[in-house]
Amino acid sequence: MAQPANLAQWLDYIQQLHPREIDMGLDRLRQVADRLSLDRPAPIVITVSGTNGKGSHVAILDKLFRELGYRCASYTSPHLLQFNERISLDGQPASDEAICEALSVVEAARQGTSLSFFEFTTLAAFWLMARQPLDVAVLEVGLGGRLDAVNLIDADVAVISSIELDHQEWLGDTRDAVAREKAGIFRAGKPAVCADRDPPVALIVTADELSVPLYRIGQDFHCQAHPGAPGQSRIWQGRAIARQVMAAGQDNNSSHGQALPGALSPQALESWQVEVPPCSLHPDNVASAIQAACLSGLVPSQATLAEALLRCLPAITLPGRLQKAVASKSDMNIAVLLDVSHNPHAAAVLADEIRTWRERGRREKLSHPGSQHTGQPFTGQVRVVLAMMADKDHLGYVSCLENQVDFWYIGDLEMQRCMKASELSDKLKSRLENIVPAVPSDRPDTGCDVSDRFGQALSDAGAEDLIVVCGSFFTVARILPEACLH
Structure with a gap:
């Protein structure tokens, strides 16, 4: 058949390819990813899973990293009005032309391998990101975590926004079962952040088994109203890996797709405290996103973080969320x-x-x-x-x-x-x-x-x-x- 001529035709074509809308597993996906030579969409990757609150985390992290001067891409699903919303490149939705090119590359690489709509478009998003001069990518899991297409990529920081019952036919009918699936985005020795105030035992056990440092809201980080904070501001307290100071004269924002010098060289964890300005997002999601950013090694100092939050947080809104x-x-x-x-x-x-x-x-x-x-x-x-x-x-x-x-x-x-x-x-x-x-x-x-x-x-x-x-x-x-x- 002739190749689709525009994005609408591409999306319609992909919808017809696979017999099931949801088909959990990574084997077919890895085959095509290997043919595409896909490795990582950016030098640093933060992956977000959870029942609710994923979109808030992605929006905060994307805006915060860009406010700090980094080139950031994000991937979310589903979209509300246009498919392009799913792939954000340095704050802008990917163009029809760029997405069509990525889809055509994946189509050529799959060589008859059957892919679901989400798998196909996720590979296209990763291919598109890998061609950009990015510093960091923030990826939202579609469903669960362990067998989700986004989990093809190893996360430097994993985030669990919340753990509740949803999609039970895929994830199980207990919070422990759901937690095990979502903890599938953990990587051995890499930090993880949990915004659920009552995490199931299975999440904590999985973190221990993988030697994952797990940072829990209300225990390792906090975001609370404070008598000394003006208006409806809050005070965030947590742990951070401060980014090493660049060599004199080096441009911090010119990585062009390469790992930032010293970005992930951990120093001793520092205790930080910053003021968080009023915003429309849930305080627990804000607190968790800040903690994840501070564990990425990309935040230079408390003062820089406070200034960036003051500029970006009040302006963040999520379409369709309250x-x-x-x-x-x-x-x-x-x-x-x-x-x-x-x-x-x-x-x-x-x-x-x-x-x-x-x-x-x-x-x-x-x-x-x-x-x-x-x-x-x-x-x-x-x-x-x-x-x-x-x-x-x-x-x-x-x-x-x-x-x-x-x-x-x-x-x-x-x-x-x-x-x-x-x-x-x-x-x-x-x-x-x-x-x-x-x-x-x-x-x-x-x-x-x-x-x-x-x-x-x-x-x-x-x-x-x-x-x-x-x-x-x-x-x-x-x-x-x-x-x-x-």
Whole structure:
């Protein structure tokens, strides 16, 4: 067949190649990687695994390293609006042309070896990164860790963001089983960072077996409110390997793909303490990402770290993660909160955000009675627009949110993995009494579509209400273009 002519055609072609969407294992991947002579995408690699919080870690590390003057690439999945979001090269999404070139190289190298969509595109991302003059790469695991395609690369620092039950058919149905899979990204003698405050024993045992120095939040590093810190700033305390001072006159940022001199020459670990400015990300994720950066050997000093954090942290936002927006209705703006959460642990975080936002709205309304509503914060009712994949813990998810929600609008997504709105409603109606029926449509294929349900929620909403869009990446991706982002 003729080679695909553009990125859309390439992605469609790759989707058809492998009989299964998920196919865990590295043997087929290594065969193709060997033909590509793939070694490392950058001199220093940080790999992030975890149930929730991976995206936050990658965003913080990528921005922090670039603020420190390094050339950094990152790899994440899935994407929200465009595939290019997955591959960031020095802060910019990879171009269609660059991705197409990488995909064509992988296609030639696979020589008939069957690769899943994720495996194929991960190899393309690594090949593309290896051709850039990078100093460091931050890689997000797709699923689990031990058998994930990203684990083809040996990490200099491994990060575990959290360990909860999700994807049980692949990772196991206990936290210990999940921990063993995620600990598969550990490498003997290389440091690892854990942001889970109650890590399963299996994670600690695996680290001991591999002589992995494991840095745990609340034990080896902290990020706490401090009486002396201004505003909502926090104080981070942790351990660091300070980068050796370069020879006089040497350009610290001109590695051009080669290991930075002295970058990984460990000196005695130092105890550091820096101020962390207010930001929109969870403090535990911020603390863990800072600890990982400080173990990379790329952070010159406490003072340099503090300055970089002050410049970069407040500006970091993650699309689809507790993302605030407004939707227009007549002459008013309705507050919208978009969140890709799809498991109970993440739903609990979303519930806390709704509760906090509502309480802040009430305080502001008491302080400024009669002020014009601006779309946020809110004081009215919460209307959730929900669509979820069929393999998720639906009851566990909604149970974390139900005390904060007034009305549920359950919708469909045009994909096989999504549970039909009618099935999800039937499953949840024993738990939820406030599921809003879909508005009948002239066309039988519409009305329950998640976009229609968002429109219905918007039509029903009052000026002081909040619409929450959640349940999966795909749900948020469908609604994101319809909301005006803040």
